[in-house]
Amino acid sequence: MQKMGFKGWLFVLPTLLIIGIFSLWPVIQSFTYTFFDYRLNDQQKAGLYVSERFNASLFNETQMYVSMFLEEDLANIKSEEDLNQVTQLKKDLMAADKQFNGQKGVIKISKQEKSKIEHLHKSAKELVHSLNSKYELIHKDDLPALVDDLQNSVIPSNFIGLKGYKQVFTDNRIGIALRNTFSFTVLSVFFELVLGLGLALVLNKAMFGQGIVRTASLIPWAIPTAVAALMWSYLFNGSSGIVAHFFEAAGLVDKSQNLLLSGPGAFASTILADVWKTTPYMALLLLAGLQNISHSLYEAASIDGAGKVKSFFKITLPLLKPSILVALLFRTLDAFRVFDLIYVLTGGGPGGETETLSIYAYKVMFAQTNFGYGSIIVMFMFVCVAIIAILFVKFLGANLMEKN
Template sequence: MRKMGFREFLFIVPILLLIGIFSLWPVLQSFTYSFFDFQLNDRTKSGLYLNERFNVDLYKETSLYVDRFISQDMETITDEEDKARAQEVIDQLNNLDEEFDKEEGVITISSEQKEQIEAAYENADATVQTLGDKYELQQEENLPLLVEDIKNSMIESNFIGLQGYKRALQDHFVLDALRHTLVFTFASVALELVLGLGMAMIMNQGIRGKGFIRTTSLIPWAIPTAVAALMWSYLYDGSAGVVAEIFSNIGLLDEPTDLMQTGAGAMTAAILADVWKTTPYMAILLLAGLQNIPGSLYEASSIDGANRIQDFFRITLPLLKPSILVALLFRTLDAFRIFDLIYVLTGGGPGGSTETLSVYSYKVMFGQTNFGYGSVVVMIMFVCVAIISTIYVKFLGTNIMDRN
């Protein structure tokens, strides 16, 4: 093997860049989002703000008016002590004006500056209150509102730490979505495994037209999931759908419309559409495994007088175990991440009864533009995926990595 020098390193630069920018960086970024109350439709939260920030423009405008209004009333204020207090407020505001003279827009501020602004606000608030009680001020109604704006020009940090996670664990939408995802994953993968294994064994027989069967099997896998989902939503349609009609005729449904309008019906519909789309893929994966089992084993077993059922449990299944586990791993992860099919077929409905974690997190992020909470849901998914992979890899041993 060649040692890696600079020239050789150039071979992996493109993949490092692509994976780094478009896969790893977004994961870290999503992880970061999940600790913030990050909402695109709220100006004060439309970014990740670890520090307090200060809306200088709003402050300058406010301070200008407060200054002017109090100055107008200086004549009315008779008590020297009150006059001094009013002057102090004006001075404080002017000091801040000078400090932020060169700034504009929204800036980050230090905690000292924050205290300074808070002190100015509190003093102004108290003073305006006292003056208002004592004297007839020209702008008596507007002044307290203006003073409020000094406080409003300070924008709190939207860092919330683990609160998003705490909320998610108590959010029944998340728990329901998790339950739907698990039901969908378990049911569809189990059906696909049984049917796929059956099909693989049929395709493994030396029959004519093997190529034709294999080509036909690839079609459902190859067409876009979104297209398949729309196709099935036609077949499932309550008034024009032939599958809904058949189900109703053979007594599975009371009315054809029940299929997509009841929670259990819609979930079953989604599972069946997924089984249709991916069973052939499962069959092809398992077929490759079956073809690696030496035929001599079956010959030996038939000499020993074993029947087909014994063949299946004593030879086929044990030798196929690695293939089955790999196929199950890929399929379980795919089913757990299911998005396109549900999003197009049911949109998560009726009444959220088919909303999976992917669909829910997408709706939170792009429907409610709440990227912070959406990312929390995504991170929960991430943890689940990691757990699923770890369990399978434990079963697989280190096979996957060792081969390379």
């Protein structure tokens, strides 16, 4: 094997770049989000602000409207003194606007400028209040709200440090989601392993039908999870779903309508759909492992007088262990990260009974647009995934690096 020179690095560079930009940078970024109260739908929190900022666009727009509305209300203001105050305020607004003229978006400001803006807001607020109490203004409802926007253009820091993490301990929903994720992972992987192993053993011995079974196995694996989930949601639905109907006839649920509408029913349905989709994949992986075990071992064992059961536990299982561990690791991680299947099949319902961590994180991030807290949930998942992987590799000895 030759040493790699500069040219060799060029071979790896594109991979490094792509992984760096689209996998590593986002992880670091997500980690940063966790320290901020970061919400996309809130103008004052739609960014990561370690220090105070100033929304120049909002300020420019607001001061324009305040001046305009005051202008229109001038006729309603009777006393000379009030009129003077209004003119003074308009002058101040103009002066402040000039300073930030041409600035757009969110910018940094100095302490001095900030206190100036705050002072301006205070005097404007007092003035509008006193005018409102004395006269009947056209814009009596709009002006106070507008004046408050002057203050809103000063954006306080939304750095919250570890406070977001503290919320995790009091958030009931995350506990439920974690419990659901764990039960889903353990149950579905368990059934997949048992059924997949049994199937692989049968197929390994069967003299017929291997080809057709392989084809039939690959289709559930190959179709999009979202499509499979939708298909199952039809089969499980209460009024015309044949599987729900069958379960009712078999006495597994009291009414077919209750299958997806009750917590345990919906949960069992997601597991059933997942087992249907991934058992064949598991069986194919294990079958490949089984086919690598030499027949002579079994012959030798049977000559030595070992029965079928004994040779399964003494030969098959130990030799299949590496395959089982690797398949288990990947399946466990996949099940832990489950999203499409549950999102389409139950949407996390009924009442959060099938909500897993990824579903919860997705809802917080993209439905509530709370990227800060959503990232904390995702970070939590990240840690769980790392722990699972370490458990498998370090303690169970799953060997992923083969030749290298």
